[in-house]
Every structure is written in C-alpha cells, then in structure tokens.
Amino acid sequence: xxxxxxxxxxxxxxxxxxxxxxxxxxxxxxxxxxxxxxxxxxxxxxxxxxxxxxxxxxxxxxxxxxxxxxxxxxxxxxxxxxxxxxxxxxxxxxxxxxxxxxxxxxxxxxxxx
Amino acid sequence: xxxxxxxxxxxxxxxxxxxxxxxxxxxxxxxxxxxxxxxxxxxxxxxxxxxxxxxxxxxxxxxxxxxxxxxxxxxxxxxxxxxxxxxxxxxxxxxxxxxxxxxxxxxxxx
Numbered sequence: 731x732x733x734x735x736x737x738x739x740x741x742x743x744x745x746x747x748x749x750x751x752x753x754x755x756x757x758x759x760x761x762x763x764x765x766x767x768x769x770x771x772x773x774x775x776x777x778x779x780x781x782x783x784x785x786x787x788x789x790x791x792x793x794x795x796x797x798x799x800x801x802x803x804x805x806x807x808x809x810x811x812x813x814x815x816x817x818x819x820x821x822x823x824x825x826x827x828x829x830x831x832x833x834x835x836x837x838x839x840x841x842x843x
Numbered sequence: 844x845x846x847x848x849x850x851x852x853x854x855x856x857x858x859x860x861x862x863x864x865x866x867x868x869x870x871x872x873x874x875x876x877x878x879x880x881x882x883x884x885x886x887x888x889x890x891x892x893x894x895x896x897x898x899x900x901x902x903x904x905x906x907x908x909x910x911x912x913x914x915x916x917x918x919x920x921x922x923x924x925x926x927x928x929x930x931x932x933x934x935x936x937x938x939x940x941x942x943x944x945x946x947x948x949x950x951x952x953x
Contacts, residue, residue, distance in 0.1 A: 734886075763940065773887070773932065773943035786939045820886050822941075832941065834879075834886030 732757065734823050734835035742841045748809040751838045755802050755823030761785075762804040763832060764796060767818040776819075779804055811842045855950045862920040864947050866933035869914060873935040878907060878918045881946070882929045890918070892936075925951050 735754040743749050755762050764776040775788035779798035796806040802823075808815055818839050822832035856862045868876070875894045879887035893900045893907045893916075900907050906919040916933050928951045934941040 761939075765941075765943075772945050773934075773941075775940045775942065778939050780939075788940065822886075831889060831892065832877075833889060836884070836886050 734821055734833055736819075736821050736835035736838050738838060739836065740839045740841075742843060743811050744843055745811055745813060747811050748807060749811060749840060750805055750807045751819055751821075751840075753804045753806075753821030753823075753835060755804070755821075756833055759823035759825055759833075760802055761824045761832075762798055762802065763822045763824075764804070764806050765820045765822065766790070767820055767837070768816075773820070776806065808840075813842050816840060816842045852945070853948045853950070855952055856923050857952050858923060858925060860923055862918075862923045862927070862949060864918045864920075864931050864933075864949065866916040866918075866944050867914060868916060868933070868935050868944075870935055870937065870942070871911070871914065873937045875936045876907070876909060876916050877934045877936060877941065878905075878916075879932045879934060879943075880927075880929045881932065887932060890931075920949075923949075923951050925953070927951055 737752045761780045763778040765773050767773045777796050778786040782798045793809045798804045818837040820834050820837045822834045824832040875892050877892040878890040880890050881887045891902045891905050891907050893909050898909050904921045908917045930946045930948050932943050932946045934943045
C-alpha cells in the first residue's frame with residue numbers, strides 16, 4: 731500500500747510569508763504527527779492529530795499550526811516565516827493507538843530566504 | 844528537561860562485521876523505545892521498537908537491548924552491509940509523541 735505522501739517536496743519562501751505543507755497518511759492510519767528536522771536541533775516534535783483533533787503539541791511558537799481533515803489528511807501552516815524556519819518538515823502516520831510504529835514521509839524541504 | 848541522547852556521533856565498521864549503536868535516555872516513564880534509520884534525502888524509516896517491559900527484542904539482522912537500570916538502549920546490526928550506511932536515531936515514545944536522540948552516522952567500509 732502507498733506510504734506517507736508529503737507535498738511539495740521542496741519550497742523556497744521569503745521571510746514574512748506563510749506556507750502550507752500537506753501530508754497524506756497511510757490508508758487506515760488515523761494519527762498524523764509533524765516534526766521539524768534541522769542540523770542544529772535534530773528532530774523535534776511539532777504536533778499530533780487524531781480524528782481531526784490535536785492531541786499533543788510541542789514547544790513551538792503559535793506561528794506553527796496544523797489541522798487534520800476527516801479523511802485523515804493533514805496540513806501544517808507556518809506564518810510570518812523566519813530564516814530559522816528553514817528545515818526538513820516530516821510527517822508521520824500511525825494507526826492511532828500508539829505512535830511507536832510511526833511511518834514517515836520523505837519530508838518537505840523548506841528554505842526561507 | 845527530558846532528553847534522549849546518543850553516545851557517539853559517528854561509527855565506522857567493516858562490511859560483514861556487527862555494529863552496535865548506543866543510546867542513553869533520561870525519561871524513565873517512557874512506554875517504548877524505537878530505532879529509526881534515515882538515509883540521505885529520505886524520511887526516517889522504522890527499524891524496530893521495544894516496550895518498556897521488555898529487555899530484548901530481535902528482528903531481521905537487528906536486535907534491540909534495553910537496560911532500564913542504567914537507562915541505556917542499544918541497536919545491534921548483524922553482518923553489516925553497505926546498505927546499512929545511514930544515520931540511526933533512537934526515540935522514546937510517550938504521550939503520543941516521539942522524542943528523538945541526535946543520531947549516529949553509521950558508515951560501512953568495504
């Protein structure tokens with residue numbers, strides 16, 4: 731079956747703009763988590779959604795937000811982009827009962843200039 | 844705060860040898876621990892996980908050991924192959940999130 735799909739793969743944005751990233755989970759998976767990966771900070775948890783509800787949130791400013799749709803697809807939005815937001819944004823899906831067996835997408839590489 | 848860390852940032856092994864990647868964690872309340880492999884340009888790939896009530900689990904060519912006394916986790920890869928070259932992350936799972944370590948770069952030498 732198809733894996734986790736993230737679009738777009740690459741993005742270049744200007745400081746101050748906003749961006750929306752998309753994630754389609756594995757069929758049947760109801761939990762979607764988002765992570766930010768940078769060389770300096772590693773992989774950091776952003777938030778997790780299950781059945782359209784945010785169940786958990788990491789320590790990121792309010793500029794980072796997300797949502798999940800009834801078909802489990804998820805989007806994350808970053809407003810007022812800063813240079814430090816440049817990162818690989820990863821989405822992971824799991825069945826929902828536990829997040830241990832999370833499967834990751836290839837990520838969206840965001841560059842802020 | 845709670846953290847998951849790795850002992851070594853890089854590890855080089857000869858093809859065919861066994862590899863051992865170590866990880867220290869600090870959150871004794873974690874329910875499970877997971878190892879991921881990340882190749883260049885790809886997202887992390889699930890390798891194996893272990894519940895906190897276990898001390899060993901085996902998969903195909905991989906074994907994870909959990910020592911709760913010293914809060915230590917290790918990943919053993921048998922007969923390491925060139926395709927095993929990647930960054931390996933340990934992660935702890937609790938409260939519906941994963942907390943990742945900083946990663947170890949494994950390089951397999953011919």
